[in-house]
Amino acid sequence: MKILSIQSAVAYGHVGNSAAVFPLQRIGVEVLPVYTVNFSNHTGYGAWRGPLISPDDVRDVILGIEERGVFGEIDVVLSGYQGGEGIGDVILDAVARVKAANPDAVYACDPVMGNAKSGCFVAPAIPILLRERVVPAADIITPNQFELGFLTETDPRDLDSTLASVDAARAMGPSTVLVTSVERPDQPLDTIEMLAVTPEGAWIVQTPRIPMKANGSGDVTAALFTAHYRSTGDAADALAKTVSSVFDLLTLTHESGQRELQLVEAQEFYAHPRAQFPVTRIR
Template sequence: MKILSIQSAVAYGHVGNSAAVFPLQRIGVEVLPVFTVNFSNHTGYGAWRGSLISPEEVKDVILGIEERGILPQIDLVLSGYQGGTGIGEVIIDAVARVKAANPSAIYACDPVMGNAKSGCFVAPEIPDLLRDRVVPVADIITPNQFELGYLTGTEPLTLADTLDSVDLARAMGPSTVLVTSVEQPDRPEGTIEMLAVDGEGAWIVRTPHLPFKANGSGDVTAALFSAHYRETGSAAVALERTASSVFDLIELTYKSGQRELQLIEAQEFYAHPRLQFAAARVR
């Protein structure tokens, strides 16, 4: 499998492509990373150095890949955080070019906007761009519960609410939706869930909730789920593998006392998921 991953890059730490590429490589996927920013570290520190890469330069890199005759070999296009509106149009164009070269290719979009605690932390124009232009051309989207609510104009709280919101999201274009960080009001204390829905049904997996914010964990989640789904065609299998790997990564990071994901130290958890969490069918 080959994945064209259009995301940010940092020198220190693990977010964007700096979070997604290595886990994908560790499960046997060849990744063609295209960078949208080149920063010293993620912006959660409040200070960073480096620069945004212009949409024109990003498009030029993708054109160079196309000129090498690689696009027919691409199985999956993956995108995450979008720093500006121009990148969205570049991604849409790249998806069209890849699918023209390989009609079986799919596009997975992580519609990064924010979360319930922090609110929206992207540029004001990005949420509407994602909702109106990018998500409709995606085959897979991986929003958290907050982002799902924005995309669909709803406030999903219960499982029934969330499933209804997913149906609205799927009506926008994507056939498969992974909802991360699902927090049902009646869930057992100290737990959190992920929900995966496609044309075959809906499955949920519950894991312990660690009191720790791990920047980049969503990027790892989106990458692993998309790759596993592309390989197996099973939302349940992809969900179980992803939840297992990501939980072990976050737990290892939490126990280490480090702020940054212990991405390298957790590498066996990607290649050989323990599958300690079973997905339950909910529809």
């Protein structure tokens, strides 16, 4: 499998491509990373150095890949945080070109906008761009529950309303929706859930909540789920493997006392995910 991953990169820590590439490689995926920024560290620190890469330069890198005759071999285009509308145009153009070369290729979009605690932290134009142009072009999207509501202009608060929001998102274009950080009033204390919905059905899995903020964990989740699902077509299996790998990564990180994901130290959890959380079919 080959994945063209168009995301940010940092030298210190693990977000964007710096979070997604290694776990994908560790499960045997060939990744072609294209960077949209090259920062010293993620912006959560409040200070960082390094350049935003202009949309023209990102486009030029992608064109160079196309000129190598590789687009027909790419199975997935993966994108995450989009810092501006210009990058969105570049990504959509890349998706169209890859699909022209390989009609079986899919586009997986992590529509990064914010979270329930911090609210929306992207520029005001980005949610509109995602809602009106990017998500309709995607085959797979991986929002958290907050982003799902923002994207569909709904208010998912329990399982029924979250499923209704997923249906609204799927009506926009993508056939597969993975919802992370699912919370509902009737779930056990200190747990969190992940939900996957495809044309074949819907599945949910519950894990203990790990009390930490983990920048980049959503990028790892989107990458692993997309690769597993694209490989097997089995959403329940992809969900089980992804949840297990990410839970063990976060547990290891929490126990280390470090702020940044212990991405390399957790590598065996990607290669050999444990079957530790039951996946329940809900429709």
